[in-house]
Amino acid sequence: xxxxxxxxxxxxxxxxxxxxxxxxxxxxxxxxxxxxxxxxxxxxxxxxxxxxxxxxxxxxxxxxxxxxxxxxxxxxxxxxxxxxxxxxxxxxxxxxxxxxxxxxxxxxxxxxxxxxxxxxxxxxxxxxxxxxxxxxxxxxxxxxxx
Numbered sequence: 001x002x003x004x005x006x007x008x009x010x011x012x013x014x015x016x017x018x019x020x021x022x023x024x025x026x027x028x029x030x031x032x033x034x035x036x037x038x039x040x041x042x043x044x045x046x047x048x049x050x051x052x053x054x055x056x057x058x059x060x061x062x063x064x065x066x067x068x069x070x071x072x073x074x075x076x077x078x079x080x081x082x083x084x085x086x087x088x089x090x091x092x093x094x095x096x097x098x099x100x101x102x103x104x105x106x107x108x109x110x111x112x113x114x115x116x117x118x119x120x121x122x123x124x125x126x127x128x129x130x131x132x133x134x135x136x137x138x139x140x141x142x143x144x145x146x
Contacts, residue, residue: 002074002094004090004095005078006079008112010105016100036077040056054082058085
């Protein structure tokens with residue numbers, strides 16, 4: 001399974017991804033967390049232009065697919081602002097897109113991705129406004145995707 005968390009900075013993607021990873025490990029799954037900030041450091045890609053963002057997301061998707069194909073579950077947290085790239089990736093049957101958003105101000109608004117394209121279909125909608133992390137994780141685990 002590949003859990004692909006998407007949404008604007010500060011919405012709770014990484015927080016939920018790490019909590020989900022912990023829960024999956026407690027259930028005996030091998031679960032690997034991928035994060036946009038870390039991948040940018042590893043690949044030395046600090047290009048936030050459209051081309052740079054697309055390159056970063058394609059690299060993340062390729063890495064997630066490889067890790068999954070090697071037998072681990074992947075919990076990935078990326079802004080991934082381009083719907084087209086997410087839709088292409090969701091053609092893989094093991095990918096669940098999780099759209100994380102909030103109406104709360106959390107101090108990361110200065111990092112918002114201009115032109116972020118929210119998903120339109122085939123995704124799990126998670127509004128983290130006033131909701132406990134554990135409740136969100138349980139909702140993700142309860143999602144019937146297959």
